Amino acid sequence: MAKRKYVIGVDLGGTKTEACLMDTSRNVSGRLRFPSKPHLGLDHVIGNIVKLVNRVSDNKPVAAIGIGTAGTYNPAGDILHGAPHTPVYETPGFIRKLREVMKAPLVVENDANCLALAEYFESCEGKYTCVMAVIMGTGFGCGLVLNGKLYRGATGGAGEIGHTTVNYMGRQCECGRSGCAESYLSGPSHSRRYFELTGKQLNIKEIWKLYERGDRYAIRLFDESCLIMGEVFANAVNVLDLEAIILGGGVSNIPIWYEKVPPIMIKSFFGPPRDHIPILKAQLGDSAGVFGAAYLALREIGAMEF
Numbered sequence: 468m469a470k471r472k473y474v475i476g477v478d479l480g481g482t483k484t485e486a487c488l489m490d491t492s493r494n495v496s497g498r499l500r501f502p503s504k505p506h507l508g509l510d511h512v513i514g515n516i517v518k519l520v521n522r523v524s525d526n527k528p529v530a531a532i533g534i535g536t537a538g539t540y541n542p543a544g545d546i547l548h549g550a551p552h553t554p555v556y557e558t559p560g561f562i563r564k565l566r567e568v569m570k571a572p573l574v575v576e577n578d579a580n581c582l583a584l585a586e587y588f589e590s591c592e593g594k595y596t597c598v599m600a601v602i603m604g605t606g607f608g609c610g611l612v613l614n615g616k617l618y619r620g621a622t623g624g625a626g627e628i629g630h631t632t633v634n635y636m637g638r639q640c641e642c643g644r645s646g647c648a649e650s651y652l653s654g655p656s657h658s659r660r661y662f663e664l665t666g667k668q669l670n671i672k673e674i675w676k677l678y679e680r681g682d683r684y685a686i687r688l689f690d691e692s693c694l695i696m697g698e699v700f701a702n703a704v705n706v707l708d709l710e711a712i713i714l715g716g717g718v719s720n721i722p723i724w725y726e727k728v729p730p731i732m733i734k735s736f737f738g739p740p741r742d743h744i745p746i747l748k749a750q751l752g753d754s755a756g757v758f759g760a761a762y763l764a765l766r767e768i769g770a771m772e773f
């Protein structure tokens with residue numbers, strides 16, 4: 468029998484860094500997280516990852532390490548682009564330094580892609596091959612699995628559905644453009660809109676509670692959001708010929724999306740007849756990022772294909 472191999476997945480976030488030890492049968496045998504504290508500088512961040520990897524590997528030989536983080540890694544410049552909340556991760560040479568201290572091959576991928584991979588294998592493997600996993604929270608991003616492969620695009624920047632425009636004269640988005648989907652569908656954009664309507668500052672969970680109690684402004688707000696989300700998802704289906712959509716992240720816990728968005732989306736489908744594209748709830752919670760990162764490492768050693 469072939470010797471069991473182990474890999475490590477690392478989810479490098481702005482608040483916490485988490486690592487898991489996974490074998491080639493995708494069993495997780497160890498898991499640990501530390502606060503990231505990126506304000507303490509790059510050496511601290513690297514030291515933290517090394518400590519986590521050493522502790523979680525428990526003296527087992529590690530065949531590869533996958534790291535999921537914000538932004539897109541550009542190997543040519545050895546730099547992560549698009550991690551504005553953790554600028555220290557954008558330091559040129561960060562990944563090279565990390566490679567130097569790690570004793571195993573290292574793969575880096577965008578965290579939304581890691582989440583998409585993990586949720587895809589959890590809910591869709593064997594059923595669907597073209598899936599979009601959307602992460603709704605402070606932002607609105609997605610990862611794509613197309614024909615069973617992780618789709619990264621030409622530069623690794625695919626999946627920015629949150630910055631597709633729903634109204635070119637619309638709200639100001641944090642990216643500088645107007646009317647991006649994110650500026651209507653993220654958690655904070657619900658708070659902003661509710662404030663506009665009522666002068667009250669509430670988070671999306673609190674607004675949802677008011678919706679359930681029949682608050683007319685909350686009802687108006689969620690009705691708007693469902694319409695926009697339905698159109699955004701229909702656009703994605705029309706472009707990519709998707710079979711399923713997975714929703715993850717804090718905002719995905721609001722139940723209305725699963726009930727009211729599909730009929731809106733279906734009305735805007737174009738092309739081949741599609742009677743149903745399921746909107747599925749993500750199953751792995753905050754484990755998805757670290758599992759997806761470990762899957763990258765498993766692919767690196769030929770134990771998974773995607």
Ligand SMILES: [Zn+2]
Pocket residue numbers: 629630640641642643644647649
């Ligand atoms: Zn934007």
